[in-house]
Amino acid sequence: MPPPRQNILEIEGLTLSYRARGAVVRAMDGVNLVVGDGEAVGLVGESGSGKSSLARVVLGLVPERVSRIEAGRIVIAGRDVTRLTQAEWEGVRGNPVAIVFQDPLSYLNPVMQIGRQIAESILRHTPDLKVAARVDELLELVRLPPACATAYPHELSGGMRQRALLAIALACRPRLLIADEPTTALDVTTQAEILALLKDLRQRLGMAMLLISHDLGIVASACERIYVMYAGHTVEWGRTQAVFGYPAHPYTIGLLKAAQAARNAQGRFATISGDPPNLAELPTGCPFVPRCPYAMAECSRAMPGPFDAQGDAGHTVRCWRYHETASGIAVARPARDAG
Amino acid sequence: MRGYLLSRLAWAGPIVFCILVINFLIIHVVPGDPIQALVGDFPTPPGYIEQIRHEFGLDQPISTQLGLYLLNLAEGNLGFSFANRQPVLGLVLDRARFTLLLMLQALTAAAILGVVLALAAAPRAGSLYDSGITALSLIGFSVPIFWLGQILVIVFAIKLRWLPAQGMISLRDTPTGWAAVTDVLWHLILPAFSVTIYYVAIVARVARASVLDAMSQDFVLTAKAKGLSRRYVLWRHVLPNALIPVVTVIGYNFGYSLTGAILVETVFAWPGLGNLFITSIGNRDYPLLQGIFLLTAIAVVIANVVTDVLYAALDPRVRSSYGRNA
Numbered sequence: 138m139p140p141p142r143q144n145i146l147e148i149e150g151l152t153l154s155y156r157a158r159g160a161v162v163r164a165m166d167g168v169n170l171v172v173g174d175g176e177a178v179g180l181v182g183e184s185g186s187g188k189s190s191l192a193r194v195v196l197g198l199v200p201e202r203v204s205r206i207e208a209g210r211i212v213i214a215g216r217d218v219t220r221l222t223q224a225e226w227e228g229v230r231g232n233p234v235a236i237v238f239q240d241p242l243s244y245l246n247p248v249m250q251i252g253r254q255i256a257e258s259i260l261r262h263t264p265d266l267k268v269a270a271r272v273d274e275l276l277e278l279v280r281l282p283p284a285c286a287t288a289y290p291h292e293l294s295g296g297m298r299q300r301a302l303l304a305i306a307l308a309c310r311p312r313l314l315i316a317d318e319p320t321t322a323l324d325v326t327t328q329a330e331i332l333a334l335l336k337d338l339r340q341r342l343g344m345a346m347l348l349i350s351h352d353l354g355i356v357a358s359a360c361e362r363i364y365v366m367y368a369g370h371t372v373e374w375g376r377t378q379a380v381f382g383y384p385a386h387p388y389t390i391g392l393l394k395a396a397q398a399a400r401n402a403q404g405r406f407a408t409i410s411g412d413p414p415n416l417a418e419l420p421t422g423c424p425f426v427p428r429c430p431y432a433m434a435e436c437s438r439a440m441p442g443p444f445d446a447q448g449d450a451g452h453t454v455r456c457w458r459y460h461e462t463a464s465g466i467a468v469a470r471p472a473r474d475a476g
Numbered sequence: 477m478r479g480y481l482l483s484r485l486a487w488a489g490p491i492v493f494c495i496l497v498i499n500f501l502i503i504h505v506v507p508g509d510p511i512q513a514l515v516g517d518f519p520t521p522p523g524y525i526e527q528i529r530h531e532f533g534l535d536q537p538i539s540t541q542l543g544l545y546l547l548n549l550a551e552g553n554l555g556f557s558f559a560n561r562q563p564v565l566g567l568v569l570d571r572a573r574f575t576l577l578l579m580l581q582a583l584t585a586a587a588i589l590g591v592v593l594a595l596a597a598a599p600r601a602g603s604l605y606d607s608g609i610t611a612l613s614l615i616g617f618s619v620p621i622f623w624l625g626q627i628l629v630i631v632f633a634i635k636l637r638w639l640p641a642q643g644m645i646s647l648r649d650t651p652t653g654w655a656a657v658t659d660v661l662w663h664l665i666l667p668a669f670s671v672t673i674y675y676v677a678i679v680a681r682v683a684r685a686s687v688l689d690a691m692s693q694d695f696v697l698t699a700k701a702k703g704l705s706r707r708y709v710l711w712r713h714v715l716p717n718a719l720i721p722v723v724t725v726i727g728y729n730f731g732y733s734l735t736g737a738i739l740v741e742t743v744f745a746w747p748g749l750g751n752l753f754i755t756s757i758g759n760r761d762y763p764l765l766q767g768i769f770l771l772t773a774i775a776v777v778i779a780n781v782v783t784d785v786l787y788a789a790l791d792p793r794v795r796s797s798y799g800r801n802a
Contacts, residue, residue: 198701
């Protein structure tokens with residue numbers, strides 16, 4: 138009998154706060170997120186929604202002194218890692234979970250050769266003798282020429298640097314790869330190349346991926362399931378087709394409308410009115426209230442849900458009025474269909 | 477790398493020439509007449525001063541004097557020290573050895589100790605340990621060398637009688653072989669300590685700030701995310717990136733170490749360049765002063781070239797700006 142599909146990452150009700158100059162900022166509030174083994178999951182949200190904090194907290198990389206996990210837990214491959222010490226985190230980082238960061242120039246050591254930076258990952262996790270051969274193999278895997286092994290980061294183009302970062306992460310042989318805005322710093326053609334590479338590698342290596350992006354199209358094309366984050370809350374999640382085809386949360390609806398309008402480019406873009414909230418002064422209840430066309434008195438009292446959106450198995454939403462929103466608005470799927 | 481080195485050296489040439497000219501002119505700007513100093517305040521027969529002035533070529537136009545000066549330099553002739561009755565070059569080089577003995581060890585110790593202290597302090601920024609190191613380096617940096625030197629003499633030489641108070645060799649007996657070496661080292665301890673403290677403090681301050689800065693860089697997150705240990709990340713990723721400002725500060729201070737040498741050598745009667753410098757001012761010994769200026773200026777130029785080469789060795793981006801295979 139084959140073993141049941143395990144979850145590589147489970148985040149339950151995670152609340153993370155930062156303290157800065159007396160103010161306490163809740164970067165994540167009651168966040169739920171699950172990534173199954175081998176699954177591709179997307180996380181979308183605007184800047185400051187807590188996406189990158191999530192990526193970092195899963196590797197114990199949030200600044201220790203100013204951050205605190207106030208509630209919830211993180212389970213990686215069956216192990217509760219919520220309260221690990223920095224030394225214990227070293228056993229999680231790289232393998233089973235590796236990360237590719239956003240800005241490929243600043244995230245590479247400027248005074249160390251690329252090959253050496255890849256070799257460090259290999260030596261740390263699979264200290265076999267043929268390190269040089271494995272470096273060449275990884276460079277080929279991310280489609281970089283072998284000469285890149287002796288190059289320094291500043292000698293490479295943006296796309297090549299992103300590939301190098303990817304090779305560093307893959308050298309750890311992770312079961313879960315977190316890609317934090319892996320294409321944001323790149324031009325459109327390079328973006329497409331990196332995305333195609335990510336998809337291809339994921340299938341070949343059978344690893345799970347958590348793709349974090351503000352770009353709905355990228356996430357829709359690469360991921361089986363989607364989480365939508367707003368002001369530190371996961372507000373809606375489910376299979377990609379369900380969330381983008383029949384969005385139930387007013388924020389997701391707004392995002393999709395904006396994306397659709399941008400694609401059609403007819404007259405003015407649809408926007409979500411208002412600004413993202415200040416995380417240091419979050420209102421009680423749903424953080425989207427000030428910008429929400431559906432807001433009612435109830436919304437300001439408590440964060441709703443999670444509720445089963447009932448259209449598709451696993452489609453979940455945190456909105457009191459999900460029945461009305463889901464039936465009331467039909468939004469076409471965004472650009473770049475899956476597959 | 478070679479192109480880079482050549483370009484640095486090419487710059488050094490014109491700079492040295494400018495130094496030579498300025499060095500020559502500056503002496504002519506300061507008040508005081510060397511002939512008067514040579515002759516003294518005694519009454520002299522008429523025409524005698526003019527005769528000496530003529531003998532030394534000091535009655536010729538300044539451009540001719542400059543030409544002669546440069547010509548002499550080219551022959552390795554830095555002039556003659558009237559006060560010491562010795563050629564300047566030999567005298568200056570002889571004394572420079574003793575100053576180097578004092579200063580090179582101070583800067584070397586400062587480089588190693590300062591960086592080690594910074595590496596220990598920066599990761600615990602804000603802790604008691606870190607504050608302690610910061611406070612100590614502030615004190616070490618602020619205490620005047622001459623004052624510290626005198627306190628050390630009072631405590632260790634006069635009260636405790638552990639170490640010699642002055643000079644570089646024992647005057648009562650003349651040891652030979654290893655005994656002579658240990659005798660010099662014995663005399664070196666106090667002056668060396670008083671200068672070293674100052675340089676350790678300077679390096680530690682700069683290195684701490686620069687280690688802290690490097691620790692907050694994004695690539696450190698990548699290194700940590702690989703699962704590498706803290707210590708490994710600190711030594712292999714943070715330190716190489718933090719060294720550039722440290723190299724700058726050490727190179728810069730090498731250039732200024734004559735100032736430190738003047739103070740400490742005066743306090744401890746250490747027979748180095750600083751000491752020679754002070755006496756030659758008192759003697760209005762212009763050729764000697766010029767010789768010391770020249771040697772120090774050239775030492776600064778050399779220190780800068782070495783610093784530039786170290787930059788290139790530490791940072792591939794510096795090498796690249798001169799072509800990768802040049």
